[in-house]
Amino acid sequence: MTTDLTRLTADALATKLSTGEVSSVEATQAHLDRIAAVDGSVHAFLHVASDSALAEAADIDRRRAAGEELHPLAGVPIAIKDVIVTKGMPTTSGSKILEGWVPPYDATVMTKLRAAGLVSIGKTNMDEFAMGSSTEHSAYGPTHNPWDLERIPGGSGGGSAAAVAAFEAPFALGSDTGGSIRQPAHVTGTVGLKPTYGGVSRYGAIALASSLDQIGPVSRTVLDSALLHDVIGGHDPRDSTSLTDAWPSFAEAVRNADVAGLRIGVITELQGDGFQPGVMERFREALALLEGAGAIITEVGLPSVEHAIAAYYLIMPAEASSNLAKFDSVRFGLRVNPKGGGTVEDVMSATREQGFGAEAKRRIILGTYALSAGYYDAYYGSAQKVRTLVQRDFAAAFANADVLVSPTAPTTAFKLGEKTGDPLSMYLNDIATIPANLAGIPGISVPVGLAAEDGLPVGIQFLAPAREDARLYGVAAALEALLEQKWGHTLLSQAPDLSPSEMNATDEGAV
Template sequence: MSTAMTESFDVNAELTADQLVRLTALQMAERLAAGTTTSVELVQAHLDRIAEYDGDPRSDAASDRGVRAYLHVNTDEALAVAAEVDAIRAAGGAEAEALHPLAGVPVAVKDNIVTVGQPTTAASTMLDGWMSPYDAHVIERIRAAKLPILGKTNMDEFAMGGSTEHSAFGITRNPWDLDRVPGGSGGGSAAAVAAFLAPFALGSDTGGSIREPAAFTGTVGMKPTYGAVSRYGVIAMASSLDQVGPAARTVTDAAALQQVIGGHDRRDSTSLPDEQADFVAAAANRDLTGVKVGVIADQSTEGFDAGVKAAFDADVQALRGAGAEIVEVSCPHFDAALAAYYLIMPSEASSNLARYDGVRYGNRVVPEGGGTIEQVMAATREAGFGPEVKRRIILGTYALSAGYYDAYYGSAQKVRTLVQEDFAAAFEKVDVLLTPTAPTPAFELGAQTTDPMAMYLNDIATIPANLAGVPGLSVPGGTVDGLPYGLQLVAPAREDARLYSVGAAVEALLDERRGTPVWAQAPDLVKGAERAAAPTAGGQQ
């Protein structure tokens, strides 16, 4: 297993706990294999950092200035798994040789992925306190590889939102600026990784919920090919769009985590039967020579921040200078993708969430004095669902109703086909497509909570990949006004390895531009400082 971005890494160096948590996941794995660090030390270092700096999303205290990435911290089990891994390595022999290379490296998990022994709430009052009787497929893979699970991360309720402000249990903050959002719906996972509260994490991506938080937090987020990672045990929002994937600080770490969780699962009818490529080997690439990179000539940039446009143009020139061939391509239907998505996704969500009625699933609310089943269902849904979830359920139910199905849902599916055809035509000319991941850097907390349309527009660049089922990867592209922005790479379906290969090369090329969040410079500043100045996309202060 190769390690990205580790040319000067000394596996035998003596490190403090603060230095340990700043290593990449693969650097941690190398130290574990070399015996210079134990898994218990790694896990305890992360738990201590979480205890000191994360804070509680459910707290209303103005003095609580933590990132608030975790909804639940899995202290006892994580330490027990770590101790087990350490004991196996210390004993040596066949069992030690059979350990997965990442065994003992801790991981965080988004709270819509069911996990035995920990609450799985999807950040909703509807599931508050629910304990799953079974593990999701990806959790089974994590446990088999003996990665200690640090806990469950905050998210927008039922993955509906673009800022992690729609959690029923409180907001998560961006480590770059605690008064800004970390993106959504998987802001908890991305913020935990960016703030060194976990080396990598699992997320889910329905319209950009791994990639947009990665862009807002200066991290790496991967949406694999649809079906490349099983959705068994993942609380569904929109079944034809949802996909589990990794959040990490480097492309190679993301590749390594997908290597763990990917592969066929007979319990998921959409799971691909393909044998996985070696994603970690693919991510060892540092050469862009001859790679054909497509830039979409006819995609509207209305609403894109001027700084993001300038940073993107600078990065395109950097890729050209590194030997990539920049090719303009036409994807004329991408501008209609957003409208199509916000008909397809709510329609599927309204169907998936119909089961949460207090009778079949979910916490039950009984009206005072009792009531009929219909009254119990109404009271349960009124109390159990937040405003954004209700909005999308109503929209989806309307789009599926008699007389409107063909006009709305049916038309949206036709647009989906046209988007897929645009991708197919583009990939006949280029190896990957390149766009900004999001039209703006992270916005301030509360800035868009009263304007759903503004929130939805944040997904304009990420949604097409979900509609087409192709893989998308967000890597740090630099900073705009001291805040990170992301570059999105998209490849054809089943070409996740190509995406990791090109993504690693782009990451290495632009590494000096990515800057660092305030946490990386002085953790104590998390309790109220302004964000530190960081290099812009052009490398200037």
């Protein structure tokens, strides 16, 4: 019984909850049991909120029994990326400098989840301050890919993707600054969507790069992402960059999925050289399926994409260097007193030296350089101009295509440790996902199968114009249906059954 519950999609579980077939406490306990069984080897969670989750679940059950009208997703468990500030649950953003910090307020997305009655089962692992593509930069040790525990689960949101792929949660919240939702989805065979910038409130998401960050859904099915997006999206007066648009129902977009007549533009620059053959093979198959279903496949160029990574690795560290200045040992988090005491300046410097990991320090120094006197115009200023060029490229491409498409990343999951010594090669891995963040447009990654050479998941990325997130749900849902029809099963049903024998349960609060 309990094992079955973790295999259900959020949508299916919600149905069982609403009919009373299953209680939220049962569903929550099933997921907590699964976490206890497998998270010792996956390490998707930094904090498992067993007690509060069961209490929240019991409350939902009580309210349902009392006849209260509840949100359709009420009682469904959810995992939260640790970048999101949660009242009552420790929030570290994967960093030692915030170890043990329990925020006195909730992120807006948390307020919305709580209002809808979703049950937060814990906080997921991530690269420190969302800086990375592998979770190897987490101060609390890496997350392992459920498909192959020797491999990376992607990053920065490897914890959320792995939790969903390992059936530890039906869905999760992620955040995407340069691909941190989509690339983990690609390497774990899951679905992840980065909304239009401003589509989901950033209030309470610990900022990496304010003009690039966006919170979004992570799940096993397109419908589940859409359902979650419907809960967390919408205007928030606490985030000045939040859009005031009235959004359509994304779940509705999934249910009405149809690609007939849809113009899909294949991005010339994001294929071929540097892209793994197995990735390209699955990619082309997917396009053929879509074409067979009536989509019109064209080719579009985004010439400025060549400079997107360069611009990104100036803008992101510049903003990060400023955003991370608040970690200074005064109001929250770690304080390191240097030997023999010292002034507050010494204490701040020692705290930041010991509290930040190597990648955080690397990006802070890089960003400080990009903003410093004499270099601003050449670096930060130029990068912002490249951003304009990328936006112009997208505008031109979308004149000829309804959605754009590329592989989500050049390769399948690489081995843990393979790239940690070479930051630049790690950065170049983000080539396909970064342009959407620079332009503020939405992007989704959906699984398209396993690469022939290594048997690891491959994802496809669709991009749409700003505010057209619904279009992505439509095309992704259509492809998902076509693929599952062809396979006769879901991709994740093929993932290894993680053996509980080698596991150590993660206790509440342990990391």
